[in-house]
Amino acid sequence: MxxxxxxxxxxxxxxxxxxxxxxxxxxxxxxxxxxxxxxxxxxxxxxxxxxxxxxxxxxxxxxxxxxxxxxxxxxxxxxxxxxxxxxxxxxxxxxxxxxxxxxxxxxxxxxxxxxxxxxxxxxxxxxxxxxxxxxxxxxxxxxxxxxxxxxxxxxxxxxxxxxxxxxxxxxxxxxxxxxxxxxxxxxxxxxxxxxxxxxxxxxxxxxxxNLATDTGKTVRLIQPNAPQHQKWDADMIPVFLQRAIDLTAASAPVQPDVIIWPETSIAYPLDASPNTLAGIAQAGGGVPIIVGGNDRVDGNWHNTMLLLNPDGSRGATYYKHHIVPFGEYIPFGELLAHWGIRGLASRDGAGFAPGPGPALIELPGIGTALPLICYELIFPRNLRGLATRPDLILQITNDAWFGEVSGPYQHLAQARLRAIEQGLPLVRAANTGVSAVIDPWGRIMAQTLLGEAAYLDAKLSAPAAATLYAGIGDxxxxxxxxxxxxxxxxxxxxxxxxxxxxxx
Incomplete structure (x- = not known):
């Protein structure tokens, strides 16, 4: 029947x-x-x-x-x-x-x-x-x-x-x-x-x-809160830079072990800003600082994460490799630029060039970090396949692009899932928020508010055991x-x- x-x-x-x-x-x-x-x-x-x-x-x-x-x-x-x-x-x-x-x-x-x-x-x-x-x-x-x-x-x-x-x-x-x-x-x-x-x-x-294990290390996240429509305004650039420097130099009961600025927090080209970098390093008081900016290499612009040494010299550098289509670049950018069509965050028509790929950087006194810039974090595959397991995931981002209603909170939710998938602590410095320190089980240990200028000092958790997903993926x-x-x-x-x- x-x-x-x-x-x-x-x-x-x-x-x-x-x-x-x-x-x-x-x-x-x-x-x-x-x-x-x-x-x-x-x-x-x-x-x-x-x-x-x-x-x-x-x-x-x-x-x-x-x-x-x-x-x-x-x-x-x-x-x-x-x-x-x-x-x-x-x-x-x-x-x-x-x-x-x-x-x-x-x-x-x-x-x-x-x-x-x-x-x-x-x-x-x-x-x-x-x-x-x-x-x-x-x-x-x-x-x-x-x-x-x-x-x-x-x-x-x-x-x-x-x-x-x-x-x-x-x-x-x-x-x-x-x-x-x-x-x-x-x-x-x-x-x-x-x-x-x-x-x-x-x-x-x-x-x-599972309770988070304190490493005894403190990270300071800098959130200058530069609205996107003012971020590249020539009159406002020094205002936001000084704000970030003041937050970096703020006194606290415990000196941080590393200070982290958000994505493109330095508006001047990194290859032409030795005095700016020296001033930032001086504000850090001997603490290494992660900064975000635009770097030019062999004529190509890169969205960059730079480790700034306490003496102001450039240390480890990471170039964003998973860049945003129609945001940081568009196909045939040089040609389309003649008609005024450019990526939203692009430079010189063609936009940003991708970096060589995933890499690890050493944070002095902290351990090995997997650097990610903004959009790269939403892809689990960008966190897998590394020869060495890092001690933490480090994301710098400029969520001012996403408004103040849902985009920044959805980005934060994805960060929490990446931490769970890998069993690793995650720290994220966001220009307008939400900046946060997350433990290996996705719990937010400390965070800023969206749309506030602030610094956040928080303890860093130790990694958990490597997860099944980190090993075998999808x-x-x-x-x-x-x-x-x-x-x-x-x-x-x-x-x-x-x-x-x-x-x-």
């Missing part, structure tokens, strides 16, 4: 698209700063339920696109902020940037929904939707911001990232969301509750059984998703045989 669903199929058209978009918006409320995971689960669950009522590949694909468009429109609406820094030059691009980004990323969800409907079954959707999120982390250099698994950054369940990274969190989120839409609804709902409780309980046990999740898809394809073939036999 062939079982048929008693659910009435959904009708294609604008009502389906509107419902999908609304549910996508609900799902986005799981992202920081809202972090409403029950609302997010309701949104994802609603999309799964609507998918279960579709009967055609095209209808499912349109539903996936609408859900993705709503989800990315809300979770990534901060993307308009960089275009509003220089409104006469870039302001007209702001709405198009959001529309094209949300609509473009939604195409990946549409593909997952459409192929899943072709294969049939909710398990196919869970597997392909999870795979779609992994795909957008690498496609066209990747953009994993606002991944589904990020909704757990503030909660114990985030500890599972040490086992399977964000992809595991994404898979479990969709698994939990899909349970109530199974034909055996009571069993499916019970399965969802069981998975959520088990994952939450595991995280609570990890957090309860391969187990790729294997699991592949097995699920093979199972669904085999089940579809069996159903075809059963139907043919029943009709014969």
């Amino acid at each position: 062939i079982r048929r669903s008693l659910r009435a199929p959904v009708r294609p058209g604008w009502p389906l698209l509107a419902q999908g978009a609304a549910l996508g918006v609900l799902a986005a409320l799981g992202q920081a700063p809202w972090s409403l995971w029950p609302v997010a689960l309701a949104g994802f669950g609603g999309l799964v339920w609507l998918y279960s009522r579709t009967t055609r590949t095209g209808h499912a694909a349109w539903l996936g696109w609408a859900g993705g468009a709503g989800y990315f429109a809300l979770s990534l609406f901060w993307i308009i902020e960089p275009f509003l820094v220089d409104i006469p030059r870039h302001g007209w691009m702001a709405p198009f940037a959001l529309l094209f980004l949300a609509g473009g990323l939604a195409l990946i969800w549409a593909l997952a929904f459409g192929v899943a409907r072709h294969l049939g079954g909710l398990w196919a959707l869970v597997a392909l939707w999870s795979a779609a999120e992994m795909l957008r982390a690498v496609l066209f250099t990747g953009f994993p911001w606002a991944s589904i698994g990020h909704i757990w950054a503030d909660y114990p369940m985030a500890q599972l990232a040490s086992l399977g990274g964000t992809p595991l969190l994404t898979f479990l989120t969709l698994l939990i969301s899909a349970g109530p839409s199974l034909q055996q609804r009571v069993i499916g709902t019970g399965l969802s509750v069981l998975v959520l409780a088990a994952a939450w309980g595991y995280g609570a046990l990890v957090l309860g059984g 391969w187990p999740m790729r294997g699991l998703l592949m097995l699920l898809l093979i199972w669904q394809i085999a089940a579809r073939r069996r159903n075809r045989v059963d139907v043919s036999g029943a009709q014969g």
